[in-house]
Each structure stands twice: as structure tokens, then as C-alpha cells.
Amino acid sequence: MNDKxxxxxxxxxxxxxxRLGDMMPNVSGADFWAMRNIVDKGEDGKITVSELAKxxxxxxxxxxxxxxxxxxxxxxxxxxxxxxxxxxxVEMTDKGREVMQIVRENMHDFGEAVLSxxxxxxxxxxxxxxxxxxxxxxxxxxxxxxxx
Numbered sequence: 001m002n003d004k005x006x007x008x009x010x011x012x013x014x015x016x017x018x019r020l021g022d023m024m025p026n027v028s029g030a031d032f033w034a035m036r037n038i039v040d041k042g043e044d045g046k047i048t049v050s051e052l053a054k055x056x057x058x059x060x061x062x063x064x065x066x067x068x069x070x071x072x073x074x075x076x077x078x079x080x081x082x083x084x085x086x087x088x089x090v091e092m093t094d095k096g097r098e099v100m101q102i103v104r105e106n107m108h109d110f111g112e113a114v115l116s117x118x119x120x121x122x123x124x125x126x127x128x129x130x131x132x133x134x135x136x137x138x139x140x141x142x143x144x145x146x147x148x
Contacts, residue, residue, distance in 0.1 A: 008133075023110060024103045026073065030058075034066045035100050038076060038092055046079070046089040075099055 021029050037055045038047050047055075053063040067090055070076040075096030081087040092100070115123060 020107070020110075023106045025099060027099060027103055030056075030062075030066050031070055031075075032103060034063065034070065035075060035092065035096060035103075038090055039097070039100055046091045049078075049088045049090060052090060070096070 021027065021032070024032060027035070033056050034052060037052055041047060041051075041055055049063060049067065050060060052067075053060045056063060058066070067076060067078065071078065073095075074093055076090050077093055079089045079091070081089060
């Protein structure tokens with residue numbers, strides 16, 4: 001079983017080595033995930049920096065660096081909540097929305113090209129297996145969590 005465990009995680013880890021960012025115009029992987037969460041999860045098109053850090057599972061200092069880079073490219077802008085100056089909101093600019101549209105189209109085309117080469121039933125089974133493994137792993141982590 002130990003060998004299968006290693007084979008599984010090696011196979012899953014390979015996907016981290018894919019350089020998906022090479023298909024994106026001037027957008028890193030971190031940029032993409034931050035921008036995606038701003039677009040998809042922001043209330044009224046805005047999200048707080050702390051919410052964004054939580055949703056991307058990144059430390060606030062790291063997400064702040066990512067946001068700063070996105071601001072420099074003109075993709076996002078920050079605003080401070082006038083009622084509560086502790087809250088800083090991030091929102092996409094028109095330029096950022098345009099870039100995200102291009103990135104999403106590129107990713108969709110890539111996904112279609114890859115998945116079109118697979119059998120539909122096998123793909124559905126694989127997705128079900130991976131979701132099951134994820135659920136089991138998540139429960140095991142909860143059981144084994146180290147209290148800090």
C-alpha cells in the first residue's frame with residue numbers, strides 16, 4: 001500500500017509542475033487565483049484583502065504582494081472603506097476584466113483540448129475517485145490535526 005500511496009501522490013504532484021502560466025498573458029499562477037477570486041467571490045465586485053487571503057489560502061502578506069503587482073499592471077485597484085478604515089477592498093479594473101476574459105478563454109480551450117482526448121466515462125469515474133480521495137484525506141487531516 002505504501003508504494004501505491006507514493007505513486008498516487010507523485011502522479012498528483014505532476015500537475016503542479018505543469019506551467020499553465022505559460023499560456024496566460026502577463027499573469028502568474030498566483031495572479032490568476034487572486035484575480036479569479038476577486039471576480040467570482042467579491043461582493044459588489046469588491047472583496048477585502050483578508051477575505052481574499054482566506055479564499056486563496058495564502059498569508060495576508062503574500063496576497064498583499066500579489067495585489068501590489070496586479071495594481072502595478074493596472075488589473076486591480078484598492079479602496080479603503082470610509083466607515084471602517086481597517087478594511088481595504090480590492091476590485092478588478094476594466095483592463096483586469098479583459099485580461100481575465102482572455103485567460104479564461106485560453107484555459108477553457110486548453111481544457112477542451114485535453115479532455116477531448118479522454119473517454120467520457122473514464123473521465124467521470126476519475127473525477128468521482130479524486131473527489132472521494134479528497135474527502136477521505138480531508139477527514140483524516142481533521143482527525144490528525146496538531147493543535148498549535
